[in-house]
Amino acid sequence: MIIAVDGPAASGKGTLASGLAQHYGLPHLDTGLLYRAVGLAVADEHEGPAFEAAAIAAARALDAAHLKDHAALTTAETGVLASKVAVIADVRAALFQFQRGFATQPGGAVLDGRDIGTKICPDADVKLFIQADSKARMERRARQLELRGVAVDRYALYHQIEERDARDMLNPNGGFFQADDAHLLDTTQLGIEAALRAAIAIVDRTM
Ligand code: C5P
Numbered sequence: 362m363i364i365a366v367d368g369p370a371a372s373g374k375g376t377l378a379s380g381l382a383q384h385y386g387l388p389h390l391d392t393g394l395l396y397r398a399v400g401l402a403v404a405d406e407h408e409g410p411a412f413e414a415a416a417i418a419a420a421r422a423l424d425a426a427h428l429k430d431h432a433a434l435t436t437a438e439t440g441v442l443a444s445k446v447a448v449i450a451d452v453r454a455a456l457f458q459f460q461r462g463f464a465t466q467p468g469g470a471v472l473d474g475r476d477i478g479t480k481i482c483p484d485a486d487v488k489l490f491i492q493a494d495s496k497a498r499m500e501r502r503a504r505q506l507e508l509r510g511v512a513v514d515r516y517a518l519y520h521q522i523e524e525r526d527a528r529d530m531l532n533p534n535g536g537f538f539q540a541d542d543a544h545l546l547d548t549t550q551l552g553i554e555a556a557l558r559a560a561i562a563i564v565d566r567t568m
Contacts, residue, residue: 368491374474403442
């Protein structure tokens with residue numbers, strides 16, 4: 362069974378995907394981490410041809426060990442860097458292989474990201490598209506960061522999320538849209554437990 366979970370930044374898709382993985386006993390890949398790891402690898406480069414070349418090399422060299430340093434990977438700044446490397450076609454091509462490898466392991470998997478239902482696993486058994494309004498998404502991300510002891514400037518965070526959404530939506534190589542056969546789940550008014558129950562109900566109904 363392959364479950365594809367897509368949605369914008371801080372929509373709750375990661376938490377839902379990991380809850381679904383636990384519920385169904387499946388391995389889970391947060392594909393945003395791949396783009397974040399590549400973004401982090403080129404954080405010191407100036408944007409331009411050298412940045413692109415370094416990002417492509419980092420994407421080709423990526424392995425699971427690079428996804429472990431969570432603190433640096435999860436910052437809002439790394440999210441913005443991730444969305445910059447995510448527009449490079451050869452970065453997406455290199456990460457495609459990594460994601461397909463994960464998705465096709467025996468027994469199935471849950472993958473969350475932006476283009477899982479459209480490009481990585483167009484044949485997924487169940488596709489969910491998670492939505493939530495920008496203010497709710499900003500507030501959730503702010504609380505996550507604060508729980509980790511990070512001081513948050515909500516105004517700046519809101520703009521980082523909007524900037525990332527805009528770049529993702531315009532990404533010509535992206536495929537960041539709701540697949541025709543994806544189920545829409547709006548989590549603006551839902552807590553984690555209620556959202557997970559709703560997602561499980563959709564998966565059970567579809568299987
Ligand atoms: O999901 P997360 O917010 O961690 O993703 C960081 C960035 O990585 C996104 O804003 C997007 O630019 C990129 N991304 C992508 N395709 C995916 C997952 C993430 O382009 N499947």
